[in-house]
Amino acid sequence: MKKKFSLKGITSSRETSLVIVVILLCILVQLRNSAFLTPGMMENLFKNYAVTMIMALGMMCVLLIGGIDIAVGSTLGFSGMCASLFLRDHPGMPVIAIFLISIVIGTVCGTLIGLVISYGKVPPIIATLGGMYVFRGLAYLVAKNEWVAAYQFTDGYKDFAQSKYLGFGLLNNLIVLTIVIYVLFFIFFKWTTVGRKIYAVGSNAEAAEVSGIKIKQVKIMCYAILGFLTGLCGAIYTSLYASAQGDMGTGLEMDVIAACVVGGVSLNGGRGSVVGVFLGALTMAIVGRALPLIGVSQFWQTAIKGLIIIAAVILNVLTQRVMDKNNLKGREM
Amino acid sequence: MATKSGRVISAQKPFDWKKALLKWEVFLVVIFIAVNIMNAFISPYYLSVNGLFTATSSFLEKSFIVLPMAYVLLLGEIDISVGATVALSACMLGISFNAGMPMGAAVLICLLTGAACGALNGLILTRFQELAPMIVTLGTQILYRGLAEILLEDQATGGFTKVAWFKNLYWGKVGVVPIMFIIFVICAAVFGVVMHGTTFGRRMYAIGSNPLAAKYSGIQVQRIRFIIYTLTGLFSAVTALFLASGMGSARSNIASGYELEAISMAVLGGILTDGGKGNFPGAILAIFILGFLRYGLGLVNVASQLMMVIIGLLLIVVVMAPNLNLGRFFKKKAAK
Structure with missing residues (x-):
């Protein structure tokens, strides 16, 4: 059955309200500082928030099945550190190989956490809390508490985050990567069996199991996907900042979860969309980037970010209540 | 056994030695003794009254959060805002003290700030019950x-050591026993009795095992949740007091990661995040196990990073072990 196109359906949807918020934010900032809506500024914004945006997609996978992962910051630190150390010791390696190493390590970390959660029956918050300690500790240990500084990276690696060869000279590499990943995930969640299975497990795990979905495998896959993207971001992060430190990515998990939540992903599982996550991450990026532009002191940024998250989740609940009420009304008639 | 209502409960289980020995707390006691023996081998000065008390002051100040955190986890919920609450309360303490207030008033403001932070969590969570505690407290x-950063920017506030009694909160001793230790024991005893000996405690277990059933049996679930979140905020402020007393100053970035340490202590103590499981002595034992373990490994200069790996693995293994086939293996053996 094809849904009827209705104006009301569009205006009440989560994504539309986020689009309005983003537009309003842009207009407000633009009025105060005309340097905001310029190609250079936008490139800068998307480049610097590529890590959060990509990881938010993986986090959405995990949140969709009702899980959570607070170990991603540490996983990013560990995989990025391993890749950077490898590059330091083998300067001849091509950029792609370094990225692959980081991705493989990230995927292994994610899969391990997934195994612990699905076969060890450890609650996700505890498993990832433990993983957070372990991977962070390992990130320091493999590097023996040293940094990998900019001069130890090859030029090709440092240039990856700054040049535009993937975008045919028009777009920055990181922006191209972000777009490609978002398109792939949009297709994955919308039109593939595996993607729909994730939603099925998230909305009703028992029903999904009865209909023949192997829940444990789906869970492990979701954590592996998050690990994969985190590993990729580990390489992006070190390439972007041209250095690797043991404490990189600390607290990143909170930013990523926040982007998902603002984007309307439910922590109870089963609810969330790729477009929503993009808009959520974009909102957080604009807030983070625009506040200094309109003269808000840097010390106010954290509090404002917190307020936005709280406001977003409460708004989420209120709109959900209204929607549920409307649905009931429809049934009575 | 006759109860208050005159009913006789005949299904009282007989005391079972085998079951009692397989209990989690017994396991914790064994680990506790093992850690202490290890520490005694590491340092000859460790096993003295002074040495032990010195060891406790390295972790007791943050252990005050574990007490209410045990309640929160027992409800099947979580509060990850405690670290930030500690920072905000400590900043308020410093600001009001340096604004010329007497120390007593500043302490009161600090406690009130903490309680207010906790109450705000409780208010949001009870008004919007659909929300997951994880995301609200995030x-x-x-x-x-952020508020702490607005208040102090990147400055530190200090001068607490000028007030002798406040400095003594952390550093003072009665005989050989640190004052902080005495206060902790009193608080822990009260929390333990409330959890295991009062109606309030039984209600918490009921909510943790099945909130809906608890609601229908007439328990005011939301009121209890609100009280517990406020209590968590209040005790974060208590931690802030001891932390400020120990360091003599406060910054906006102190106490980061305390929420995770408190949660791992409670979980190691057997209070799982599912709710309705675990008991209080376990949590107290876990505080001392992790505290002494960290202190002992610190004595032999084990890198703090390696300690992170050990504690992380311990946490995962502890929760995972009962769920693996090992349990089934033991049961089969016992059945034979």
Whole structure:
């Protein structure tokens, strides 16, 4: 059955309200500082928030099945550190190989956490809390508490985050990567069996199991996907900042979860969309980037970010209540 | 056994030695003794009254959060805003003290700030019951930390050591026993009795095992949740007091990660995040196990990073072990 196109359906949807918020934010900032809506500024914004945006997609996978992962910051630190150390010791390696190493390590970390959660029956918050300690500790240990500084990276690696060869000279590499990943995930969640299975497990795990979905495998896959993207971001992060430190990515998990939540992903599982996550991450990026532009002191940024998250989740609940009420009304008639 | 209502409960289980020995707390006691023996081998000065008390002051100040955190976890919920609450309360303490207030008033303001932070969490969570505690306290965590940053910017506030009694909170001793230790024991005893010996405690277990059933049996679930979140905020402020007393100053970035340490202590103590499981002595034992383990490994200069790996693995293994086939293996053996 094809849904009827209705104006009301569009205006009440989560994504539309986020689009309005983003537009309003842009207009407000633009009025105060005309340097905001310029190609250079936008490139800068998307480049610097590529890590959060990509990881938010993986986090959405995990949140969709009702899980959570607070170990991603540490996983990013560990995989990025391993890749950077490898590059330091083998300067001849091509950029792609370094990225692959980081991705493989990230995927292994994610899969391990997934195994612990699905076969060890450890609650996700505890498993990832433990993983957070372990991977962070390992990130320091493999590097023996040293940094990998900019001069130890090859030029090709440092240039990856700054040049535009993937975008045919028009777009920055990181922006191209972000777009490609978002398109792939949009297709994955919308039109593939595996993607729909994730939603099925998230909305009703028992029903999904009865209909023949192997829940444990789906869970492990979701954590592996998050690990994969985190590993990729580990390489992006070190390439972007041209250095690797043991404490990189600390607290990143909170930013990523926040982007998902603002984007309307439910922590109870089963609810969330790729477009929503993009808009959520974009909102957080604009807030983070625009506040200094309109003269808000840097010390106010954290509090404002917190307020936005709280406001977003409460708004989420209120709109959900209204929607549920409307649905009931429809049934009575 | 006759109860207050005159009913006789005949299904009282007989005391079972085998079951009692397989209990989690017994296991914790064994680990506790093992850690202490290890520490005694590491340092000859460790096993003395002074040495032991010195060891406790390295971790007791943050252990005050574990007490209410045990309640929160027992409800099947979580509060990750406690670290930020500690920072905000400590900042308020410093600011009001340096604004010329007497120390007593500043302490009161600090406690009130903590309680208010906890109450805000409780208010949001009870007004909007659909929300997951994880996400609300994530938001308030960032908010409270941000407020502390607004208040202090990147400055430190200090001078607490000028007030002798406040300095003594952390550093003072009665005989050989640190004052902090005495206060902790009193608080822990009260929390333990409330959890295991009062109606309030039984209600918490009921809510943790099945909130809906608890609601229908007439328990005011939301009121209890609100009280517990406020209590968590209050005791974060208590931690802030001891932390400020120990360091003599406060910054906006102190106490980061305390929420995770408190949660791992409670979980190691057997209070799982599912709710309705675990008991209080376990949590107290876990505080001392992790504290002494960290202190002992610190004595032999084990890198703090390696300690992170050990504690992380311990946490995962502890929760995973009962769920693996090992349990089934033991049961089969016992059945034979």
